[in-house]
Amino acid sequence: MADKALGRGGRKSARDLKVRVKTAKKRTVSSTKWLERQLNDPYVARARAEGMRSRAAFKIKEIDEKHHLFRRGGRVVDLGAAPGGWSQVAAQAVGSTDERPLVVGIDYLEMDPIPGVKLLQKDFTEDDAPEMLIAALEGQKADVVMSDMAWPTTGHRPTDHLRIIQLVELAADFAMDVLKPGGSFVAKVFQGGTEHELLHMLKRNFRTTFHAKPPSSRQDSAEAYLVAKGFKGSEIEEE
Template identity: 70%
Template sequence: MVKTGGPGRRTELKVRVKTSKGRKIGSTLWLQRQLNDPYVAKARAEGFRSRAAYKIQELDERYKLFHKGQRIVDLGAAPGGWCQVAAPIIGSTDEKPLIVGIDYLEMAPIPGVILLQKDFNDEDAPDALIAAMGGHKANIVMSDMAAPTTGHRATDHLRIIALVELAADFAIRVLEPGGTFITKVFQGGTEHELLGMLKRHFATTIHAKPKASRADSAETYLLARGFKGANPDS
């Protein structure tokens, strides 16, 4: 479809992708959406690995998350957009890496970031991350992990919650007092038990939906700030 404006107005082109043999309709629609997504084009032009970079960039601008000298763990880091945004802000370098990222997908190196190709669901993944951090505590644990969907809403809901709970347990284990936990959740997908647990361990919890998050997506982000310590009631 082509939209044309009057004199002095930019012509906008919308790409339509034809369904090809062997490609499912869902895949065709996803590809069409990618090709017409302004954030995808912007990420490509500005050298970011994914449109997700603008989500964490907006959250940082709004909530002042990143500061020089912080240590960060990025769960579900691939393809690396969040690390790309955070590394220069906190001053992470190859000589002194302050970010450790993990994903089961292979990633090209990112300056100032230690990358582990490993499934965070693996039993030894937390210890591998702690070893890569050199035994240091983290100031921020951030997670953009998403469980593979089955199309069965109840099953997908349980998988999402289990992944967020796993990330939250790890954050409580490794965060410095005052630290921050950032995780992707889905509207209606944050169980009362999980939110209650986070409220016990953090001073504040906030839900936020960045503009770069697609309007038709149920995803949102949960920010838990002011970590009280692993045993807040003791």
């Protein structure tokens, strides 16, 4: 009987190795499926093993590996930073330290300290948030502005897309105020339409604009990442 649970050569199949979670009295079916997916997610395991705050850290890491966003000594602003995975990756990539912090993160949620990162507990959509970030940069321009911000989803994809585009537009406006020429902007979006004006604005202000979906982004997820590189800066005014 025991041999029936084994594949060829006495090895368990991938199906048998998966962790299965029973639905508890106080746990919904959807939350049970989420927990089961987390327990079987290799990126969740990697995040724990490598000391990363979340599996999302691998998304920005993979985007950087392919599109080269970060450089040593560069300054980075992380919008919607909690729980801190993106800031961790950026700090390591640019060589940020507590003595010379090059990364500034902001979120309305409280976060534990991250080496080499200045953290602001503030809602970025509040009017005074951009000024607080600029002050944290101490008069320096940023090389990268990145945003993983998103409102809680409603389950209605067109509505969720419109809501996240609103956040991306706010982030893009801020990026164009603080980026140095040649800088980059990356933000989470949901796949869909109604972003033509945003794309037009980015294409006018950056040399290259494209969408990316890193391997660590679940294939059944509607999320994608909008990447703009080569900020033109004062060239736009000259044009």
